[in-house]
Amino acid sequence: MIAIESIGLTKHYSRGNIKALTDFNVSVEKGKIFSLLGPNGAGKTTLFRLLLGIAIPTSGEGKILGKDIRDPGSRTNVGYLSEDHKFPGYLNGGQFLYYYGKMSGVSNYDLSKKIPDLLKQVKLDDRKTLKLKKYSKGMLQRLGTAQALINDPGIIFLDEPTDGIDPIGRIEIREILINLKNQGKTIFINSHLLSEVERISDEIAILKQGVLIKKGNTSDFLESTGRYHIRVEQDGKNALTEIFKRRNIDHEIMENGFSTAISDTKELNELIDDIRKERINIENIEHLKNTLEDYFIKVLK
Amino acid sequence: MHGLFQLTIKELLSKKIVITVFILATVFCLTLIFALNIKIGGIDSKVILNVFGNSVNHGNSAMPDAATILGYIQTGIAGAVFFISLFISLFATSGLFPDMLQKGNIDLILSKPLSRQNIFFQRFFGGIALVGLNVIYMIIFSWIILSAKFGIWNFRYLFSALIIMIFFFNIYSFMTLIAMCLKNSVISLLLTYFIVFILSPVIGAIARFGILNDSFYKNTVKILHFSLPKVNETVTLLSDIIMSKDFTLGSIWVSLFTGVIAVCLSLMIFKRSDF
Numbered sequence: 001m002i003a004i005e006s007i008g009l010t011k012h013y014s015r016g017n018i019k020a021l022t023d024f025n026v027s028v029e030k031g032k033i034f035s036l037l038g039p040n041g042a043g044k045t046t047l048f049r050l051l052l053g054i055a056i057p058t059s060g061e062g063k064i065l066g067k068d069i070r071d072p073g074s075r076t077n078v079g080y081l082s083e084d085h086k087f088p089g090y091l092n093g094g095q096f097l098y099y100y101g102k103m104s105g106v107s108n109y110d111l112s113k114k115i116p117d118l119l120k121q122v123k124l125d126d127r128k129t130l131k132l133k134k135y136s137k138g139m140l141q142r143l144g145t146a147q148a149l150i151n152d153p154g155i156i157f158l159d160e161p162t163d164g165i166d167p168i169g170r171i172e173i174r175e176i177l178i179n180l181k182n183q184g185k186t187i188f189i190n191s192h193l194l195s196e197v198e199r200i201s202d203e204i205a206i207l208k209q210g211v212l213i214k215k216g217n218t219s220d221f222l223e224s225t226g227r228y229h230i231r232v233e234q235d236g237k238n239a240l241t242e243i244f245k246r247r248n249i250d251h252e253i254m255e256n257g258f259s260t261a262i263s264d265t266k267e268l269n270e271l272i273d274d275i276r277k278e279r280i281n282i283e284n285i286e287h288l289k290n291t292l293e294d295y296f297i298k299v300l301k
Numbered sequence: 302m303h304g305l306f307q308l309t310i311k312e313l314l315s316k317k318i319v320i321t322v323f324i325l326a327t328v329f330c331l332t333l334i335f336a337l338n339i340k341i342g343g344i345d346s347k348v349i350l351n352v353f354g355n356s357v358n359h360g361n362s363a364m365p366d367a368a369t370i371l372g373y374i375q376t377g378i379a380g381a382v383f384f385i386s387l388f389i390s391l392f393a394t395s396g397l398f399p400d401m402l403q404k405g406n407i408d409l410i411l412s413k414p415l416s417r418q419n420i421f422f423q424r425f426f427g428g429i430a431l432v433g434l435n436v437i438y439m440i441i442f443s444w445i446i447l448s449a450k451f452g453i454w455n456f457r458y459l460f461s462a463l464i465i466m467i468f469f470f471n472i473y474s475f476m477t478l479i480a481m482c483l484k485n486s487v488i489s490l491l492l493t494y495f496i497v498f499i500l501s502p503v504i505g506a507i508a509r510f511g512i513l514n515d516s517f518y519k520n521t522v523k524i525l526h527f528s529l530p531k532v533n534e535t536v537t538l539l540s541d542i543i544m545s546k547d548f549t550l551g552s553i554w555v556s557l558f559t560g561v562i563a564v565c566l567s568l569m570i571f572k573r574s575d576f
Contacts, residue, residue, distance in 0.1 A: 055575040080412035086405030090315035102304025
């Protein structure tokens with residue numbers, strides 16, 4: 001089932017002089033983590049804004065769970081964490097979740113049960129009475145994530161969810177997201193942190209200047225380089241160089257090992273046999289792949 | 302789904318100024334209880350009025366009857382509530398729309414399953430509701446005390462709360478429209494103060510005394526006088542109603558009409574805006 005659909009969504013400002021998003025087509029299946037990538041001003045946040053009714057499309061259509069994005073009802077089953085959120089400083093954590101939960105249509109009874117659970121989940125249960133003006137950026141980000149989950153949404157839009165969060169906080173947010181995915185929720189992420197996106201996304205779309213450049217499964221972006229990185233004990237390095245020369249294998253000496261161009265696993269296993277015959281201790285063998293970052297830079301250059 | 306309405310009330314309460322007005326009103330009414338002392342007695346039902354133990358004289362002329370004195374006091378209080386509470390209420394509510402429209406705040410509200418119309422009205426009436434409660438509290442509390450003191454229950458005084466609220470609706474609508482256009486609370490507040498407390502009374506006076514001869518300027522003043530909040534006329538109406546004089550509701554109908562127009566324009570801007 002399609003959770004989010006964009007059919008030719010277009011947003012132009014200043015009578016067409018500024019093209020924030022042009023003819024954007026994408027469909028996201030239910031239960032997937034879908035990530036949007038692109039440099040600043042690529043149109044990622046504009047797409048979020050159009051889908052959530054924050055901005056009005058110049059042309060095109062959008063649907064959330066089959067409902068037109070112009071219908072406020074399309075946002076009933078949606079949670080959202082905005083990029084530059086500005087939460088009311090006069091509220092405390094519990095009150096914030098209460099009022100925004102009410103706006104999402106959650107009953108008082110459900111809120112009384114969900115608020116403590118969510119605060120615990122984002123590790124803010126001991127700060128629930130603290131005014132938001134005293135929260136750090138990371139705490140606000142975690143509270144924003146809790147807010148996005150207050151109505152138990154089927155679809156969650158997260159605009160830079162790990163922005164301002166320390167590495168441990170990022171791991172926690174990642175765990176929350178994977179947990180949500182396991183619950184069958186659809187997650188639509190906009191992030192600059194390519195390594196994070198690479199780890200959790202099922203599908204990725206890259207935007208540049210408001211235009212979709214490429215869309216596909218995450219594995220499509222992580223192509224094999226056809227090279228392996230082999231690390232051996234210090235004593236065996238000279239013997240290994242001899243093996244490479246003897247087998248006529250292209251290799252490159254790296255800081256902590258060798259990078260070799262081996263076309264298939266058969267050739268790799270023969271090499272390992274030779275290494276072991278020479279009683280060289282192998283410390284590590286790694287199949288080198290292009291990272292999302294490599295792909296991203298290549299595409300956007 | 303009325304979370305935004307509740308949030309608006311909470312936001313206004315978080316501004317200490319609303320609570321301060323409430324406390325000051327309470328202190329004023331309690332002062333009335335202890336400071337004001339009235340005796341009506343004798344064959345000619347002579348009125349003896351004491352304030353803080355001092356007898357109040359009416360110059361060389363005879364003291365008016367109790368109902369007239371009560372009317373004067375109630376008109377004074379209604380006038381004070383009108384000017385002071387409106388001045389403070391505008392100050393307290395001036396940030397409601399500009400704050401809501403700030404990037405990062407409006408995004409979150411619009412992402413909720415609420416129509417823009419619903420969002421607008423929850424915010425708008427959230428502001429009116431709290432100001433209304435304060436005005437009603439002040440009028441009813443002072444009405445009970447004065448009525449008990451004088452033994453005269455002037456129900457017409459209660460209408461002053463309704464008139465003040467209609468006038469507040471009118472100027473709050475203007476302020477909302479300015480805020481929608483400029484998205485700045487300070488400028489919208491200053492412009493509203495200028496319109497209500499300077500421009501409108503001046504235009505009202507020019508229209509009343511017929512100072513201008515040129516037909517173009519005359520017509521311009523007429524249009525402005527019709528469109529702008531009617532401060533002079535509303536104060537006169539308050540006095541006339543409380544003092545049981547003849548009155549016309551023309552200024553109130555015009556206030557309601559221009560207020561509704563300002564609300565419609567504000568809503569139209571909000572519904573068509575990108576955030």
